[in-house]
Amino acid sequence: MPYEPPTHTVERSLRATTGAKTVAGVDEVGRGAWAGPVTVCAAVTGLRKPPAGLTDSKLITPKRRAELAPLLEGWVTAYGLGDASPQEIDDFGMTAALRLAAVRALEALPVRPDAVILDGKHDYLGEPWTVRTVIKGDQSCVAVAAASVIAKVHRDTMMAELGVESGEYAAFAFDANVGYPSPVHRAALEALGPTPHHRLSWSYLDALPKWQHLKKVRISAEAAALESGGQLGFDF
Structure with a gap:
């Protein structure tokens, strides 16, 4: 089905109400994965x-995303990327890891933004940033949509490279599932156990008796509510 193209409505509103001159759109990818980092882009x-066809990265085919990302990287005024590692996710919980990755992305920008449009309804960034949360912002806001595509392609490429750089990771098919739940991924975990790229606080380990002893206890109780990767299903 066709989707309405994103607009600059929220950005214009922030400029009018806060006096912001530089507004960054922020989106994340990898929240529900079993393996790999959570990645945030600030654009x-x-x-x-914007370039034709821009919308939420989840609504674009992988082929089109791969074509669009380099166009966006040249089109945006600036963008920054930030990752939080599986170890940081395990140690601090997902909300703190998202903030860590987002701050890294924002600090990678050449100019500190006056305001931030954050995809979703939860402000995981907080002070001292001026934040406007927008549900489905990756569909409705140009800057957030651009961030979603750049972040998705960056992380997918990173995970695909993990799948081919070493024969020991080939069984996990990271090039196909990019660290998310899948039957092949689960079978590899059951046979081989988690790699250094896996999140050891995720509940997938509860279904793998041979490797349950490796599970880490999370510091943050809120992480359980965010752990969509604990389901033995698909989340692409």
């Missing part, structure tokens, strides 16, 4: 017309 786009 500054100004008010220019």
